Amino acid sequence: MDKPLRIAIAGLGTVGTGVIRLLETNRDLLTARAGREIEVTAVSARDRNRNRGVDLSRYAWEDDMTALAAREDVDLVVELVGGSDGPALALARASLGAGKHFVTANKAMIAHHGIALAKTAEAHEAALKFEAAVAGGIPVVKGLREGTSANALERIYGILNGTCNYILSKMEDTGADFGEILAEAQAKGFAEADPTFDIQGIDAAHKLAILAAIGFGARIDFDAVRTTGITQVKAADIAQADALGFVIRLIAMADTETGEDGRTRLLQRVRPCLVPKDHPLASVDGPTNAVVAEGNFSGRLLFQGAGAGDGPTASAVVADIIDIAREEIGAPFSIPVAGLEPMPPVEPGHRMERTYLRFTVTDRPGVLAEITAAMRDAGVSIESLIQKGRADDGGEVLVAMVTHEGPERCIKEALDLLDGSESLTDAPLVLPILRD
Ligand SMILES: NC(=O)c1ccc[n+]([C@@H]2O[C@H](COP(=O)([O-])OP(=O)(O)OC[C@H]3O[C@@H](n4cnc5c(N)ncnc54)[C@H](O)[C@@H]3O)[C@@H](O)[C@H]2O)c1
Ligand SMILES: N[C@@H](CCO)C(=O)O
């Protein structure tokens, strides 16, 4: 048998502790699959004395995690700290620069610095792997790098944030308020250290940018992801969507089109959408994630499973370690960095969509006429419209509508016409309807 693969782990929180537990529990099976032993030699985290329920006494401890990269007894560094910059990035640069393989669950860092890190990895013939960074335990990075590699992909889309999905599906089941469910998701260990990354859609945007790069051969462009989170979604919208035959999910989607200049353009967006109840993504509940990839020969593929949590995320981290033990290095984004194409973003105004719109308005005569006139003037055709009762106190009521399919820019024009209207008491909510 080959020499053991010697690894160091930085970060011993939810995921780091899960990795240690998995390496211990499945030791024999991992040795057989990897073809050699996987041996932890050193670890680093903020607090040496915290009780994590795992025995760390056999491993060397480094207070400064960057020191792991310089250790002679380390072949591979695993980063489970988080943060796009700071110590995680310093560790990635130092490790790859020293020719050590590098495995991470850090989507923020890969979304911002993945290309530069992949270049360093290539230059030093080291592996850079991040299966756990996207959709936790689901092997979707591998699925796109290997499973769909024979296809031109038409679309990649799915549910990439477990916290938002947990909140939305819990709101659906219980009618409970947003805030208290977010606290539950935090307690269960799904949420990011700063949960605004989850609820504002930023975490899903990090993951989408990574998948788009792999799936479309694009240079990662995180700044081009058009991102809307779930904070504006009310329990009333969920009930309304239900009555219309939909659920609400935070959907991340990327596709491409050819611009007038002949260049391939990339559209990446994260937004809450109405999902028809018979769509496979509608039954994805709780912290589960799901990714759909549509290949020109494979047809629609659905990857589904746990997108967060210690066990599933550890499973993805250790799968990457096994690949490296087997010397399956590969290009981090499927093709060498020089081959990744810079793809300018699509301006999506011409895209055709059906849309759900919700207005919170003052309950007085003429309000509905004002809204429908704006729709008419902007060329938006209304498929159905619901006004929720009368407010007893003459206060606010909710007006919801679903439009026929039309160019996205018309919706924007209608909202611009209503901008500043004294009838609207809250910003309107616009939710596209996911098409099959
Ligand atoms: N929790 C999940 O379900 C999940 C799923 C997929 C990916 N991730 C990613 O995995 C990474 C780790 O997430 P987590 O949930 O385990 O986080 P966590 O907060 O539970 O653990 C982070 C660990 O890093 C250490 N750490 C943080 N800052 C440090 C610093 N400046 N110096 C030294 N040590 C430091 C902490 O002490 C802790 O041990 C993040 O990049 C996260 O986005 C998490
Ligand atoms: N905060 C992330 C963790 C998994 O990446 C989520 O909720 O999906």
Ligand code: NA
């Ligand atoms: Na994954």
